[in-house]
Amino acid sequence: MPVIYIDDQPYEVAAHHNLLHACLGLGFDIPYFCWHPALGSVGACRQCAVKVFRDEHDRRGQIVMSCMTPVRDGLRLTIDDPDVRRFRATIIEWLMVNHPHDCPVCDEGGHCHLQDMTVMTGHNYRRHRFAKRTHRNQDLGPHIHHEMNRCIQCYRCVRFYHDYAGGKDLNVFGAHHHVYFGRHESGALESEFAGNLVEVCPTGVFTDKPARRYYARKWDLQSAPSVCGQCGVGCNVLFNERYGKLVRVDNRYHYEINGYFLCDRGRFGHDFVNGEERIRRPLARESRGASLRETSADDALSRATQAVAGRRVIGIGSPRASLEANFALRELVGADSFYLGLSDAEFKSANLSLALLRELPTASLHEIETADAALVLGEDLLTTAPRMALALRQLARRQPTAESIVACPVPEWNDQAVRELVQQQKGSLFSATPGPTKLDEDAAAVYYGELDEIAGLGLAVAAAVDQPSAETDSLATQIATALRNAKRAVIVSGGNEAVMQAAAAVVRALRRAGRDAALCLTQPEGDTLGLAMLGGRALSEVVRDGAECVIVLENDLFARLPEADATAFLERTKTLIVLDHSITRTTARADVVLPAATIAESTGTFVNYEGRAQRCFSAFAPQPDVRESWRWLDALRSSLFWPTFDDVCRAMAQAVPAFAKAPDAAPSAAFRQIGNKIPRQSPRFSGRTAITAQLNVSEPKPPDDPDSPLAFSMEGSREQPPPALIARYWAPGWNSVQALNKFQQEIGGPLRGGDPGVRLIEPEAKP
Amino acid sequence: MTLDLADILKQYPHAGRDALIPLLQSVQENFGYLSRDAVIAVGRHLGLPASKIYGVATFYNQFRFQAPGKHHVQVCRGTACHVKNSATVLDAVKRALKIEPGQTTRDGAFSLEVVACIGVCGLAPVIRVDDEFYAGMTADKVRKILDSYRKKEAANG
Numbered sequence: 001m002p003v004i005y006i007d008d009q010p011y012e013v014a015a016h017h018n019l020l021h022a023c024l025g026l027g028f029d030i031p032y033f034c035w036h037p038a039l040g041s042v043g044a045c046r047q048c049a050v051k052v053f054r055d056e057h058d059r060r061g062q063i064v065m066s067c068m069t070p071v072r073d074g075l076r077l078t079i080d081d082p083d084v085r086r087f088r089a090t091i092i093e094w095l096m097v098n099h100p101h102d103c104p105v106c107d108e109g110g111h112c113h114l115q116d117m118t119v120m121t122g123h124n125y126r127r128h129r130f131a132k133r134t135h136r137n138q139d140l141g142p143h144i145h146h147e148m149n150r151c152i153q154c155y156r157c158v159r160f161y162h163d164y165a166g167g168k169d170l171n172v173f174g175a176h177h178h179v180y181f182g183r184h185e186s187g188a189l190e191s192e193f194a195g196n197l198v199e200v201c202p203t204g205v206f207t208d209k210p211a212r213r214y215y216a217r218k219w220d221l222q223s224a225p226s227v228c229g230q231c232g233v234g235c236n237v238l239f240n241e242r243y244g245k246l247v248r249v250d251n252r253y254h255y256e257i258n259g260y261f262l263c264d265r266g267r268f269g270h271d272f273v274n275g276e277e278r279i280r281r282p283l284a285r286e287s288r289g290a291s292l293r294e295t296s297a298d299d300a301l302s303r304a305t306q307a308v309a310g311r312r313v314i315g316i317g318s319p320r321a322s323l324e325a326n327f328a329l330r331e332l333v334g335a336d337s338f339y340l341g342l343s344d345a346e347f348k349s350a351n352l353s354l355a356l357l358r359e360l361p362t363a364s365l366h367e368i369e370t371a372d373a374a375l376v377l378g379e380d381l382l383t384t385a386p387r388m389a390l391a392l393r394q395l396a397r398r399q400p401t402a403e404s405i406v407a408c409p410v411p412e413w414n415d416q417a418v419r420e421l422v423q424q425q426k427g428s429l430f431s432a433t434p435g436p437t438k439l440d441e442d443a444a445a446v447y448y449g450e451l452d453e454i455a456g457l458g459l460a461v462a463a464a465v466d467q468p469s470a471e472t473d474s475l476a477t478q479i480a481t482a483l484r485n486a487k488r489a490v491i492v493s494g495g496n497e498a499v500m501q502a503a504a505a506v507v508r509a510l511r512r513a514g515r516d517a518a519l520c521l522t523q524p525e526g527d528t529l530g531l532a533m534l535g536g537r538a539l540s541e542v543v544r545d546g547a548e549c550v551i552v553l554e555n556d557l558f559a560r561l562p563e564a565d566a567t568a569f570l571e572r573t574k575t576l577i578v579l580d581h582s583i584t585r586t587t588a589r590a591d592v593v594l595p596a597a598t599i600a601e602s603t604g605t606f607v608n609y610e611g612r613a614q615r616c617f618s619a620f621a622p623q624p625d626v627r628e629s630w631r632w633l634d635a636l637r638s639s640l641f642w643p644t645f646d647d648v649c650r651a652m653a654q655a656v657p658a659f660a661k662a663p664d665a666a667p668s669a670a671f672r673q674i675g676n677k678i679p680r681q682s683p684r685f686s687g688r689t690a691i692t693a694q695l696n697v698s699e700p701k702p703p704d705d706p707d708s709p710l711a712f713s714m715e716g717s718r719e720q721p722p723p724a725l726i727a728r729y730w731a732p733g734w735n736s737v738q739a740l741n742k743f744q745q746e747i748g749g750p751l752r753g754g755d756p757g758v759r760l761i762e763p764e765a766k767p
Numbered sequence: 768m769t770l771d772l773a774d775i776l777k778q779y780p781h782a783g784r785d786a787l788i789p790l791l792q793s794v795q796e797n798f799g800y801l802s803r804d805a806v807i808a809v810g811r812h813l814g815l816p817a818s819k820i821y822g823v824a825t826f827y828n829q830f831r832f833q834a835p836g837k838h839h840v841q842v843c844r845g846t847a848c849h850v851k852n853s854a855t856v857l858d859a860v861k862r863a864l865k866i867e868p869g870q871t872t873r874d875g876a877f878s879l880e881v882v883a884c885i886g887v888c889g890l891a892p893v894i895r896v897d898d899e900f901y902a903g904m905t906a907d908k909v910r911k912i913l914d915s916y917r918k919k920e921a922a923n924g
Binding site (some may be wrong): 168169170171172173174175180183184185 | 803806816817818819820821822825826827828
């Protein structure tokens, strides 16, 4: 590894980085705007200047942009030199000339990278006394708020939206003093990844529109690490709460899964937590035909307990509930009476996924991004697993880059140069789907057909991998050749059994040929795979069997069963007990409804598409009558078995061998950092005494949290927490999300202490 | 207007993204400006999103996005005119017409353009309305000249 000298001190750094990346990784603070670890360098903002010296005798030095300077052995530089400090202060003063003085009313204030960098460079007095450049803002739809006057022309938005995510409708217009970032006319942004503009933009040009309704600063938010349950990818998120409302959802970095970016479904899809449809009180009806009325928790529980006692009870689980909730239901009703709560097609595909994942290796999103060839069979990924589609797009962008920079050695981080080299070349990404998808334009070849035709194509590719022939005109041979030539290949599929089997056949053929190949199977919901691992009967059997008393856990039977079956089944049921957080057609027919906590208010474990168990923690305590589902289900038994989350998680690990490692997904509630819990609130959380002052002038005691090592408090450990417990990204001088740099082992690499979660499924050992 | 849009596009069969600027130039030559519909049609022809085309077209000062007015006013902001206070002249034109450079008045009578040098520096500051040159401009003269064009219009009905 090369050694560089910063102020005559030697440091070992990675050779393939630029100087900015290396220095930030060493813990030095250099201000920057346009560089982003996932987007590379373009040298647009001129902010990251440092001074390099020719040799140890050179005292004059030369100012260079650190993001555009490759690391080389023996390089001598200084970051803290009066010349470069003045240079950087001048740059930021220029940027601030047109930047409005609206920090107090700006939604970015408090987690603004521009604020941090302005303070870092020491620019604190404005000499510009003239009018500022102004722009007209656009309406960019329901999610993104546009405020163009705040722009500092770093080009990050277009480089993410257009280059990284393949969005077509956001671009840069004009030139010199009238550069404008937006759409060609007002209208909702079309990309599935538009929400990332909020985090990518270093200032307040693109801000989170739903979050604007709550007027909350970052330091006033109570937050906790969690997992998105909107699809099976299991992206890590931070839920942020204020005044009992979920204010915003932020990306939580996970090197192996979502990295720096989320899809909009994950970021903006959690409105149901604050929704009008939420069930906040237990409901019960006196008799069939009477209407549901609010009741007390005790009353609802005693009704439910009576209904359950001494009768055959069946339980219907849910792929959107945590493992623990499903396990608690299974324990309550017995394994024979536990049904998975998946539709017929979902049940079959989940069980097949499980069997295939136990046989063949799978790949994380990071492994997909860095693979050399990929084949998508049957799935429109932008609908079923959007973040995976973004990873595949990176594969398609990276692979020709890797080839081009061998011929013409420019560093991979030099984004502009690399794109000049790559031009319109496409990587080895192949897609076979029933109809056009947004991933098609990144694919080298596309095939449209019925699902059985797609399965046929998969089998043909597998056969062609087994027996490479000279004939290259067929699509199957073309795909097979690309997959065989790849060092690492990924096959993505899901949904349909025949197509999944064909995908598995391709992976088997590649492995027979001694290639490194992995199978990725999408799952429709956050815990579909976990539910299959827990095991239970198919929902179609329940219609045949029927029961006197049925407990439905966070599920809507009308979404899983054919209409007639669901109606007939519920007609025959004497007592229907439903646990859910929002009104559904099933809760409307229930005799007792127990209000369940949403994912943002509960602690639980979810298993993603690769079999990785991940822990989500409650960002805020639910309202008094709302409880986590496993708590309700535990209370339905004659005596309390599991007072805390760790008890139910441990009981599950003992009872179900597949979940033996599930408790390791995150530290247990007993974890302490220097004797302290980890606070969910920042040290400068404000209004603590005022929030409930209209009810009682005395400040209430914060809720206890026996389930996790996190506390509903601003008091606790000030140390950097272990990766599974990071509740916010903050470091001294870094209030914005860029503080993440300080949490990683290497910038853009894994988190310090290893990325959270634990893989529960290990494929059978094979070469 | 000699050709319609379809004819222009026909001159660029199987064109790729490299044909974008020549195509936009011929559209502007024919229509005097790039209409929204024209941009979308060009985008469809080349397989480029409208945002990309506007991105390219707005980068260059020479592309217009509004139909030129009946009378095209050019204000010289070259060095000589600048020294002779053409900034005030431009300001006067903007006030008189209530538009910014690159725009057209609502009634479609005037459009305004700023040019770098008309080439008659001896007469600075200069404006040009259609094919007429007006020398030694002041704010007052500008108003009178523009009024005379308005009156002519009114007289012609």
